[in-house]
Amino acid sequence: MAVCQLTGKAFLNGHRVSHSNIKTKHRRKANVQKKRIYDVATGCFVRVKLSTRALRMLTRKPLAGLLRRAAGRRKRS
Numbered sequence: 001m002a003v004c005q006l007t008g009k010a011f012l013n014g015h016r017v018s019h020s021n022i023k024t025k026h027r028r029k030a031n032v033q034k035k036r037i038y039d040v041a042t043g044c045f046v047r048v049k050l051s052t053r054a055l056r057m058l059t060r061k062p063l064a065g066l067l068r069r070a071a072g073r074r075k076r077s
Contacts, residue, residue, distance in 0.1 A: 004049065004050055009051045013026075033055065034048075040062065
């Protein structure tokens with residue numbers, strides 16, 4: 001299953017609606033990419049599965065800050 005390790009984004013449930021308005025169940029997968037990212041804090045590369053939204057966040061914020069925020073979000077859930 002495609003799940004982002006940083007944001008927790010997974011899949012969406014919905015319906016495909018035909019021209020005759022027949023609804024069939026449909027699951028839309030998250031756009032998750034495997035990436036090697038350099039972590040400045042540890043000085044090594046980290047291999048992660050990230051959604052494209054999380055990749056855009058990485059261009060603005062450092063990896064260590066995002067990981068800390070994601071860990072805090074997991075503890076509350």
